[in-house]
Amino acid sequence: MNFPANWQNCPPDDASPAAGIYFRVGRGTIPVEDDFRSQAELGKALDGDECLRQGLSTLREYADAVHLRRVNPRLGSIIYKGELNSSYGKSKLTSSRKSPSHTTLWAYIGINKASFFAVCKG
Amino acid sequence: MDWAVKSPPIDIASIGDLKPLEILYEFDGPRIFLSEVAAGEVLCFLADDDGKHFRFIASPTNKNIIDKLKNGLQTLRDTLNQPWVWFIDLTYDGIPQAAWKGTLADAPEDVLPEKGLMLWPHLEPIFALRAIGDGLSEGNVPISVIRQVIEGATTSLKKIANSVFEESKRQGRKANTIRQFYDLPTLGFAYNSFEAAFRVPETQQSPLSLTESEEVVAVFSKIGEKLETAFDWALDEKTRQASGPLPIELLEALEKLIPPKTGIVRSIEVRGKFFPNPVARYCLTRETSNTVRKALVAARASQERIVKVQGLVREFDKDNFSFSLRNTDDGKEHSCLFPPEFFDDLIEAFNNDGRVTISGRENIKTGEIEVSLVSRDNPSA
Numbered sequence: 001m002n003f004p005a006n007w008q009n010c011p012p013d014d015a016s017p018a019a020g021i022y023f024r025v026g027r028g029t030i031p032v033e034d035d036f037r038s039q040a041e042l043g044k045a046l047d048g049d050e051c052l053r054q055g056l057s058t059l060r061e062y063a064d065a066v067h068l069r070r071v072n073p074r075l076g077s078i079i080y081k082g083e084l085n086s087s088y089g090k091s092k093l094t095s096s097r098k099s100p101s102h103t104t105l106w107a108y109i110g111i112n113k114a115s116f117f118a119v120c121k122g
Numbered sequence: 123m124d125w126a127v128k129s130p131p132i133d134i135a136s137i138g139d140l141k142p143l144e145i146l147y148e149f150d151g152p153r154i155f156l157s158e159v160a161a162g163e164v165l166c167f168l169a170d171d172d173g174k175h176f177r178f179i180a181s182p183t184n185k186n187i188i189d190k191l192k193n194g195l196q197t198l199r200d201t202l203n204q205p206w207v208w209f210i211d212l213t214y215d216g217i218p219q220a221a222w223k224g225t226l227a228d229a230p231e232d233v234l235p236e237k238g239l240m241l242w243p244h245l246e247p248i249f250a251l252r253a254i255g256d257g258l259s260e261g262n263v264p265i266s267v268i269r270q271v272i273e274g275a276t277t278s279l280k281k282i283a284n285s286v287f288e289e290s291k292r293q294g295r296k297a298n299t300i301r302q303f304y305d306l307p308t309l310g311f312a313y314n315s316f317e318a319a320f321r322v323p324e325t326q327q328s329p330l331s332l333t334e335s336e337e338v339v340a341v342f343s344k345i346g347e348k349l350e351t352a353f354d355w356a357l358d359e360k361t362r363q364a365s366g367p368l369p370i371e372l373l374e375a376l377e378k379l380i381p382p383k384t385g386i387v388r389s390i391e392v393r394g395k396f397f398p399n400p401v402a403r404y405c406l407t408r409e410t411s412n413t414v415r416k417a418l419v420a421a422r423a424s425q426e427r428i429v430k431v432q433g434l435v436r437e438f439d440k441d442n443f444s445f446s447l448r449n450t451d452d453g454k455e456h457s458c459l460f461p462p463e464f465f466d467d468l469i470e471a472f473n474n475d476g477r478v479t480i481s482g483r484e485n486i487k488t489g490e491i492e493v494s495l496v497s498r499d500n501p502s503a
Contacts, residue, residue: 042173044214045151057150066401067243068149070236071198074170100244102149 001087001108010051011106017086022058022105022117023065027076029119035080036113052094052104056113058082060093060101062120081120088116123172125233127209129224136160137210137218140178146192146241154198154241156188165191167202169209169233175219179229180208194245194309194321198235202226238312238319247309247319248342249394251275251379255386260313267387271318274390278375279304279345284459285371286344299441303341346396352376353392353404356414370421370485377418380411422483429491430481431456432499435472440465445472447480447491456484460493467496 003011026035039045040053059065065079084091089107107113142155146165153168157180164180165188171177181204190196203226211219226234240246251271258267283303306320322342352372354361368376381387392404433450445468447456458480460468471478477499483492 039151042214047216048151057148059149061243063400064243067239067246070239071147072149072153072168073232073234073236100242 001089003089003106004054004109007051007054007106010054011090011104012051012092015090015092015104015106018084018088018091018105019086020060020084022060022082022084022091022103023062023120024056024058024080024082024117025065025069025072025075026078026080028078031080031114031117031119033112033114035076036117055104055106058091058103058105060103064101065120079120080117082117084116087111088113123170123175123177123211125170125230127222127224127228129209129222129228132208132221132223134210134218134221137180137208137221139216140166140180140210140212140218141216142166156183164208165201166210167198167235169229174214176212176214177233178208178210178212179226179234180210181226182206191241194240194242197237197310197312198239198241199226199237201241202235238317244395245321246395246400247393248322248396249275249279249306250309250317250319250392252312252315252317252391252393253381253387254315254389254391255381256388257386258313258315263313263316264386266385267316268318270382270387271316271390274378275306275318275320276304278349278378279306281371281375281378282345282348283341285348285369286341301441301443302338303345342396343398346394347398348372349375349392350397350399350402350404353406356380356406356410357404362413367421368417370418370425373414373418373421376406376410376414380406380414381408383408383411425486426483427486428481429484430479431491432477432479434475434477435468438469438472440469447478449477454489457488457490458482458493459490460496464493464496467498471498 024035028035036056038054038056039048045053059068062079069075069077069079088111089105091103091105094104095102136159138159140157142152143158144156145152146156147154155166157164157166159180161182163183165183167179169177169179179202181202183201187196187201191198191201206223207226209222209224211221213219251274253267253271283300287300302323307323309319309321311318352368352375355365355368356376379390379392381390389405389407392406393402431447431450431452433447435445436448437446439445443462443465444457444459447458450456468478470476479497479499480491480493480495482494484490
């Protein structure tokens, strides 16, 4: 299980194997790959931190996901929940006061990211 | 984008590159941040993303406004809602493509943050009540509705807080000031229906130690748990059948929250961070009112009575609005709780050893009286 070869020093050394519950927000009643594409994959935030761009934003608290949905209704009204383990990749709490449970998730090559998530019923 | 901006276009040269100077909220990149344009400082909000372009709303702002936003004194929507805003389309590599000058009303509702929402989750109200009824809107909220919401919040929390502290006292723990748990600072009022929101009190002295802070959080959590128990009972018949009658103090807390049988308010929606489920919303309807009132009549018939007692005011607690009534005409000592409007009369009676006659509801088991009328027997000249 490896990360893409072009990821330089990424994930950071203090990232841990993925473990536990992670939340994202989307629009579909079934999570699809497009809901789990990183900023790098989408060509966004070109001047942002390169390693963070390769990762995916998630939240560890359901209440934070609900809050995100209310901040940006266009992101979607559906909360996806994934119970992950070390076979997924690595994650690191990249939180701040701005988003206390914000966690960046880096997936191994070949992982079907969406398949680990399902619609959260609350 | 699937929505056209109908406001007049502006020259994108005046926008600059909209670089974030301070990021306030991020998820898959910055979503809310401060930036600088030729006209001054702007608050930028990522309203939409069509797969090729970002569309930002940029509102003029200043330090005063942003401080209010960061401290939970102003909602995100209200902070964005300035006399004018820019709508700015940027490519993914940050190049402005188009811009317009308009107002927030030019944006579709579903691209904007929800009304009443704070910038960060921890700024959300600890407790909020919303009265829902036809015709309730800004400039059209009768004072009776405002009073009902404010008194409902305060009195219901007071009842639950007293219950929580009674348990603490039985466990031999020192009772903190109860008042801080129900006389909450108001976060604000919203006029979509009518909502009053309250936040956690800040200490006016030196910052709480970690232990004190944890204790305050623990008490609020306990209050939230009890109130949730009450709502679950009131809103679900199966829960009522399974759990049996609710303790009278919870029924009396509910009594203060339910909508009246008639009038403009049809339902009351309750939410708050202190509930075990911080995102839950509890909707109390007139049907709920019937359930609660019926149970309360039955409970009061067996557990409370209306009394009138004369005596001397002793052991006056200014913070918790309570006192002991002694040398009474019924021969018993009574613990009494009173509403703030009787404070002056009672403290004067306390200071001057004046006799008072009080009436109210007495808990038959404990002898505690909830005072609703006070009369000074020997008022000072």
